[in-house]
Amino acid sequence: MPCERKPMRYGHSEGHTDVCFDDEGKCIVTCGSDGDVRIWESLDDDDPKSINVGEKVYSVALKNGKLVTAVSNNTVQIHTFPEGDPDGILTRFTTNANHVTFNSSGSRVAAGSSDFIVKIVEVVDSSQQKTLRGHDAPILSVALDPSDEFLASSSCDGSVTVWSIESQTQVAQWKILQKSSDVSNAKSLCRLAWQPHSGKLLAVPVDLTVQLYDKNTWTHVSTLSDDLITQVVNVVVWSPCGKFLAAGTVGGNLLIWDVEAKLCIERQKHEKGFTVCGMAWHPSGVRIAYTDTEGCLGLLEGVSSSSPSSSSTTPYCLFLFYFDYKNNFKQSHSAVDDDDDDLMPATGRPRNRGSFLDDDDNSQDAGSVKLDGVPEEDGSSAILPAVGPAVSRPVYEGPMPTQPQRAFQPGSTPVHLMHRFMVWNSVGIVRGYNDDQDNAIDVEFHDTAVHHAMHLTNTLGHTMADLSQEAVLLACEGTDELASKIQCLHFSCWDTHKDWIVDLPKGEDVRALCLGQGWAAVATSALMVRLFSIGGVQKEIFSLPGAAVCMAGHGEQLLIVYHRGTGFDGDQALGVQLLQLGSKRRQVIHGEPLPLSRKSYLAWLGFTAEGTPCCIDSEGVVRMLNRTLGNTWTPVCNTRDSCKSRSDHYWVVGVHENPQQLRCIPCKGSRFPPTLPRPAVAVLPFNLPYCQTTTEKGQMEEQYWRSMLFHNHFGFLSSSGYEIDSEGQSQAEKEQQELLMKMFALSCKLEREFRCVELAEMMTHSVVTLAIRYASRSRRMALAQRLSELALEKANQFQEEELEEEEPTYQRLAWNSGGSRQMSSRQAQVENGCEEEEEEEEDYPQEEQMDAEESTETRMPSKYASLLKLNREGRVNPFKVSGAGKSSSSPAGQPRTTNVLDSMTVSSRKPTPLGGTSKQGKAPVLKPLAPKPKSKTQATLLQMSASKGSSKKLENSQTEAEKVKPAPAATPPASVENVENRKPKTGFQLWLEENRKSILTDNPDFKEMDVIKEGMGRFRTLSAEERLNWTEKAKGDSDPKKRKREDEEQLNEQMESDEGSAKKKKPLDTSAKLSAFAFNKE
Secondary structure, eight states, rough: OOOOOOOOEESSSOOOEEEEEETTTTEEEEOOOSSSEESSSTTTTTEEEEOOSSSEEEEEEEEEEEEEEEEHHHHEEEEEETTTTTTEEEEEOSEEEEEEEEEETTTTTEETTTTSEEEEEEESOOOOEEEOOOOOSOOEEEEOOOSSSSSEEEEEEEEEEEETTTEEEEEEEEEOOOOOSHHHGGGGGOEEOOOOOOOOOOEETTTEEEEEETTTTTOEEEEEEEOOOOOOOEEHHHHHHHHEEEEEEEEEEOOOOOTTTTTEEEEEEETOOOEEEEEEEEEOOOOEEEEEBSSEEEEEETTOOTTTTTTGSSHHHHHEEEEEEEHHHHHHHHHHHTTTTTOOTTTOOOOOOTTTTOOOSSSSOOOOOEEEEEOOOTEEEEOOOOOGGEEEEOOOSOOOOOOOOOOOOOTTTOTTTEEEEEESSEEEEEEEEEEEEEEEEEEEEESSSTTEEEEETTTTOEEEEOOOOSSSEEEEEEOOOOOOOEEEEOOOOSEEEEEEEEEEOOOEEEEEEEESSSSSEEHHHHHHTEEEEEEEEEEEEOOOOOOOEEEEEEEEEEEEEEOOOOOOOOOOOOEEEEEEOOSOOEEEEEEOOOOOOOTTOOOEEEEEETSSEEEEEEEEEEEEEEETTTTTEEEEEGGGGSSTTTOEEEEEEETTTTEEEEEEEETSSSSSSSSSSSSOEEEEOOOOOOOOTTTTHHHHHHHHHHHHHHHTHHHHHHHHOOOOOOOHHHHHHHHHHHHHHHHHHHHHHHHOOOHHHHHHHHHHHHHHHHHHHHHTTTHHHHHHHHHHHHHHHHHHHHHHHHHHHHHHHHHHIIIIIIIIHHHHHHHHHHHHOOOHHHHHHHHHHHHHHHHHOOOOOOOOHHHHHHHHHHHHHTOTTOOOOOOGGGGGGTTSSSOOOGGGGOOOOOOOSSSOOOSSTTTSOOOOOOOOOOOOOHHHHHHHHHHHOOOOOHHHHHHHHHHHHHTTTGGGSSSOOOHHHHHHHHSSSSHHHHHHHHHHHHHHHHHHTTOOHHOOOOOOHHTSSOHHHHHHHHHHHHHHTTOOOOOOOOHHHHHHHHHHHHHHHHHHHHHHHHHHHHHTSSSOOO
């Protein structure tokens, strides 16, 4: 049968469903676990009529305008059709009724319950009941014989029993089913079916086959099977003519057999492989309706138009088949002819044209097939239309296209529900009510400080909503008379007009909408996105490559998902765009494919609370955008792993990165929560799907990369100009480095040294030092040597990067803090023409150069020392001092200082308190704003290469340096000019001196570098006005004051002798300073 499988339609919440047709076949009636019965005029009916009959509906049957349902309140109810008005309770059980069915005339209803009882009730007089007892387990299904003589029932006790209705006794019983304790545990529903009209055969699904039993002898006469069936058969249904039998399996297979020929003439597969739990054959025989356990409804069209096995079917069977449905074939043929243009050239799928009336593809002539011995109505021989062989018709067997999913609003429940969530996000909840009593919208905020709750009358019929801390955005689709409208309630507005409405052009409907910070976006059916300001100003518009599926906004970010093309084999082909709508507008993601699970669809789209895009598919897989890996999507959680049952789901309402929380609502037996009672929000943990997470290595790897992924937002927020939690960022980095060190120790224990080096490459340069120490203690010297090389490489790389970033700042601070004062001292020496100084410079030119280099290195990180050395070797100092005063009268042969750095003297290795004097009587050099402290990696490497001889030499030099120290009485008191000259030159330095005590009080173990670093962090937290005040104050305090030249010269003369002796000791003093960087084993 070249029948067509229509795309599935969402009908009910997940769970058991059932389906039937009305007597004329004009309507499809379905029921589900959501307690609703829906009446569909066709599969394309976008607004089916819904009748709520209870909490759950297990079965439905329709005959003669009477709608009978088996409800979870232990009753069998009856309603009028199609009005849906209650018409009383037909019967009651002590527990749930599992299946109901009419007899052929519609005068009786049979029902089977989980209390092991089967009842037969008269529809007109429900007091006329017959009870059949004998099963030892819950009843699975019941079926009434067309002649009203017998009733067949299947049970969880593993038996199929035939009862005499008149005597209420068992006529036959077959133990052919698998036993189970309850209907929910049964492997098959075992829906029984009697052959129409005659009732000669009883069809019973048994495992992977369908067994047929003869009514006259109650014996097994035939078995129908097929190789396509891999899971048990769940439900069977006869065609109205009684010649064909259809079956649905747990594996989602749909099959149709020619019963007389025992041939499978049609095989179809559920588009997602879900269990088929309900089937009904249309009264005309041209289509079959079926439902699955996911609440969806599907159709097989054209099931009786032709048969690929018709060439092997007897002419008499073909005649009967044609005779019974010739009128229906004419109607079906004319309907198909109208759709000749609706072909699918992309897939090459053949048209659904009945081969009885179609003589294409080398089929025989109309008069070539004659039926002997079968009279026509007019007495002539019956002539059947040509039936071409099955192999002659080309059949497309490639991947089948997937029905594109419809547009939806993230955080909302289906539109057809009377009480639904229009949106639930991190700001609040918007509920919609659409019933006979009220048509309204309620807005509730999680934080009442944002705004109080609102109740709105939904006069425009809004079906879409979004909520932010600034506004509520609503939209409705257009009708033939009214245009699609957008309404914004700007409750944070400071004027009196807090709402605005925009009508879209005729024929253009809203498909998706979202709110951001100061803007709103709407995607329409015209494949366009329209941007508005929050006040209602129309801004940019742009086109999308495909139909929009959903949108999400956060701050300045706009995330759009749309259809890139047609998906196949149940997969969706979605694309995603990410735009920045700030001052610098740009597109971050340019329509790349959005990854989803196999045979799934997009279920939620949004941002984390920190602004990272996130999506969730129908399989429960949560994916987050990884900006550091080329904007790829990383799976971070699978909500299905936390579900207790296959029918349970989690409905996501929010995602947080810090703390790591997935906020969602558990839905038992459905995909969406009810509005009442108010659902409780649960928190699920994240877990990246890494391999071997049961081992210690796998757990630490998952924790490390999860920490890296969930703290990427710090870099994004910082680059976007937002203030970040520096304490949280440092804590995260500390956690990551601890995990790396633990993995390093584990790899050392397992003697995986190459892996150790790989892990060390991910460490910071300071943690590599700890790794070197660990490797040395573990007696892995080869590993320690490689780590030392890696540490040196990291240090050089770190210096190069920091040099580019901080070079201008440090040079400016160096000139302001110490260069000018030391320059004046050196110039005085040059101007006085001190012969002693000239001789020292001539005797020790190299030593003085090394002294300057090493003294600079002791006061600043090595990256700046290397820069200063480069300046002295070849670069011209741009801050060259012009001659003034006595410098103009200097002798021509006297050396002239052209580099400020050359004039810098060695300061004491111990920091001198501000406002005090040094031990050697020299004016102390004010320390500039220190950059990040020097890495301990270099100190460790120097320590490893140090020899015992150098240590002894260092001790001797220190002893000699102590001998040449001048007496304390000879130290001249600091002049007022020098004290003033030591005052800070920047606002931060002035602030630091006044707040140094408070920092040391809070952190008594801090060193000088730590104090400066902590002070910089606190200074940044000040407001702009406060920082400006400190800067102005520093400028006022650092105005140049007059100095007495004579006092300065006297002071320089007293310092000359000390400087000369100190210069010879500088290399040793520098070595002593470097030894302070040595790693202390304690």
